[in-house]
Amino acid sequence: MSSLAGLVQPTTRQLLTGTALLFLTAFYSPLTVLMLTPVYGSAPAHIFHGYGVALVGAAGWFLKDYIQRLTGRRALFLLPVVAFWVPTLQSFLFASSSVMGNPFGAVVTEVISYYPLLLLSVACAGKLVQSGLDLGRHGDAVAEHVPLVVSYVLYKTGEKFAKAFLAKFIGTTFFFSRAGLQLLLPVFYTAIAPSKFLLFAIPSLLFSMTSNVHMNSGALNSFLNEEGFALVARQDSTTGYISVLDNLNDGFRVMRCDHSLLGGQWTKMPNNYNPAVMDPIYSVFTMLEAVRLVETDHGEPRVDANSKALVIGLGVGTTPSALIHHGIETTIVELDPVVHKFATEYFHLPSNHIAAIEDATAFVKRTPPAQYDYIVHDVFTGGVEPLELFTLEFLESLSSLLKDDGVIAINYAGDISLYPAALTVRTIQYVFPTCRIFREASDSDLTTDFTNMVIFCKKSSATPLTFRDPVSADYMGSKFRQMYLMPKVEIDASRFETIEKGGRRVLHSMNTHLLHKYQDRSALEHWNIMRHVLPDFVWENW
Structure with a gap:
């Protein structure tokens, strides 16, 4: 085994090796976030990640000479060992997520598992890039600062490539899954710096292959x-x-x-109880079906035959399944192909629907106007609402897709005491002036302001929005729907009229970034709620 000093020579080889290390290190940045999100949520996993990477990366660069001396100039050969231990350390740390809390647990997990790899990788890559460029003859300032800039550019390029790669190929094979990549990337580290130190990685590798729940179903x-x-x-x-x-x-x-x-x-039901559409575990999905019950301006019930519905956001498919059962031609827009696949295979989503597996904004832009009698907008995921789907611009585009007597139901999940909820309601009312707002449960049933809020709106403003009384066919043989189909707990829309200091009346697409701090807070609140819905071990062992 040769030392790093023997490798570091003013050659193209050293520059290429340093570049490869920076690309591998950059790939770990979004991958580490992906490993954290099932345990801590997408938004909380991002809160301090960028700051931590910047600080540790800078420390690796400026301490590169000290780290080489401290490790006897063998830091490069320790990298594969550290990389192989990352998933094992994460697995054990995830088991303490409920004790550490959120976002503190996410930070601790990165400090113990990812940051040591980042520190060593940047230190080694920085030394290799600096030696490969060999700029000493131009003075100390050039020899130190130009490699720093080059290393930063290489790292950011690698990070951009990693995000694009993950967006396109994540989940296509085991080794392109978030867990599989944590086995694949250390192999690349090994190709760069093979050594007898790899013997110390064997225990972690054996654990990963046999007992790590993230890699072994x-x-x-x-x-x-x-x-x-x-x-x-x-x-x-x-x-x-x-x-x-x-x-x-x-x-x-x-x-x-x-x-x-x-x-x-629900999968466990009484004998001889067979609703046409399975009962959901959340009543809000049944409440969304009440979009059919909104009366026309003439007070007439709507006719399902020859009606068309657009559902944005699939989930497990409860609401679109009900619409399809009622004979409504239903188009489902869902960004994630796996969600659509699983809803069809495991949640009885009927096949007789039109599926558009794409971004909702792209679908709305290419769809001719006045197409639909009903629109259901239900896009909450990951603890936050996708803000771009609640902007004035997007909602106006949705309005254009409704027929003149059309109805829309929008599910907003979040803390309704916070500014984003009021901003969202005002934006919806700006586009659809005739609305009524209902929540999933009454105030006395709640211990938090985080809830599902469904806003029913008509495109027409000629008459107030009213619901017809349900009939037996609306329930589809479901006792659950008899209890929850009709919206009951109405919210006074006037509570959302006040604009807080520095706030805006409506949400424009150019201003969505201003709400990220509220989304972080909402996501942390949602994390606590989810920990009461399912036990900790379910979230920690994914």
Whole structure:
């Protein structure tokens, strides 16, 4: 085994090796966030990640000479060992997420598992790039600062490539999954710096292959079965880690996306009870079906035959399944192909619908106007609302797709005491002047202001919005729908009229970045709620 001093020579080889290290290090940045999101949520995982990477990366560069002396100039050969231990350390740290809390637990996990790799990688890569450029003859300032700038540019280029790669290929094979990549990337480190130190990586590698639940479905299911749960399916995808879980004791099935639930259905039902559409575990999805019950301006009930509905955001498919059962031609816009696949295979989504697997903004832009009698807008995921789908511009585009007597139901999930909720309601009312707002439960039933709020609106403003009384066919043989189909707990819209100091009346697409701090707060609140919906071990063992 040669030392780093023997390798560092003013050659192209050293520059290429340093570049490869920086690209590998950059790839770990978004990958580490992906590993954190099933346990801590997407927004909380990002809160301090950028700051931490910048600080540790800078420390690696400026301490590169000290680190080489401290490790006896063998830091390069320690990198593969550290990389192989990252997933094992994360696995053990995730088990303490409920104790550490959020976002503190996410920070601690990165400090112990990822930052040591980042520190060593930048130190080694910086030394190699500096030696490869060999700018000493131009003075100390040039010899130190030009390699620093070059290293930064290489790192940012690698990070950009990593994000593009993950967006396109995540989940296509095991080694392109978030867990599989944590086995693949250390192999590349090994190719750069093979050594006998790799013997110290064997215990971690054995654990990863046999007992790490993130990499071994058999190990995960064995653990979950002992706690009364079963893994039905799982796959990484464009919007996050998607899985289907059965609760074997209480009798329900859910679809998970990172640290959030997209919905679920009851699977354990009384004998001779067979609703046409499975009962959801959340009443809000049944309430959304009431979009059919909104009366026309003439007070007439709407006719399902020859009607068309657009559903933006699929979840497990409860609401679109009901619309399809009622004979309504239903188009579903869903960004994530795995969500659509799992809803079809595991949640009884009927096949007789039009599926548009694409971004909702792109779909709306290319769709001719006045197409739909009903629109259901239900896009909450990952603990936050996608702000771009609540802007004035997007909602105006949605309005153009409704027929003149059309109706829209918008599900907003969040803390309704915060500024974004009021801003969202005002934006909706600016586009749709005739609205009524309902929440999932009454104030006395809640211990938090985080709730589902459904805004029903008509395109026409000729008459107030009213609902017809449901009939037996509306319930589709479901006792659950008899209880929850009709919206009951109405919210006074006047509570959202006050504009706080420095606030805006409506949300424009150019201003969505101003709400990120509120989204972080909402995501942390949602994280705590989810930890009461399912046990900690379910979220920690994905």
